[in-house]
Amino acid sequence: MGAPITSSADIEGLAPDDEPFTYIVDLEGTLRVAPRRSEHVACAGGRPVLAAGEIAFERVHGEWVVTEVSNQSTGYCPGPASWPEVAGALDRAGIARPDGFTAAFVFRRCGGCGELNVVKDEHYVCVFCEGGLSGI
Template sequence: MRPGVMGAPVTSSADIDRLEPDDEPFTYVVDLAGTLRLAPRRTEHVACAAGSPVLAAGEITFERVRGEWRATEVSNQSTGYCPDPACWPDVAGALDRAGLARPDGFTAAFVFRRCPGCGELNVVKDEYYVCVFCDGGLTGT
């Protein structure tokens, strides 16, 4: 699988074997049907989803435990879709349907806001809702 192609659907642990995982996380999306799709990390999320809307997006790492793949780290880090941390149930549902063990929530969650003043995308850190580019205020929701 090469970067920049639509993500491969994952419906079981065997699907991950076919993707030849290594120590690097995958780019993932959960499509509107609730299916987890994986692509190499250097793939943009929008490419992984073939330009379609998604329920969730981010990065995910798998580890083999007793012969089965398990999601060990999951984030919502996607500047293409800027998913809210509230999308976790969609990620959890996709992993559960694929029979993949998972954490109880995002292991790293990001809050994204676009500045109404300058239009730049910001990652909100420590609940500090101020644009790093122009010092303008960012909305809290």
């Protein structure tokens, strides 16, 4: 299960480098991180989540801040609407953050072939079978 981040002191022991972390926000609203090569489902201990993606921290004027955060998780496929959960977890931990995802993704599973797609430029067409994807 991912390491809980409840204050900037929790980031100290993780030794962030140039690579973002995998993160989830658990059902209690706590941000949890794991190495980027970790699966989001493993970071969550197999439990449901409020949000998931990738996150990067950087020290600015002696404080840890979030420099990048996305909802990129093919394990949970959270929508861009999961941002308030991420923002709330970071605010409770007292960690400065952007006003929204620095990269937001829309995921859709094709009803025809069953493959997971990342929707780009609002083009709701399956890249595998060219079937239509639901816009909602």
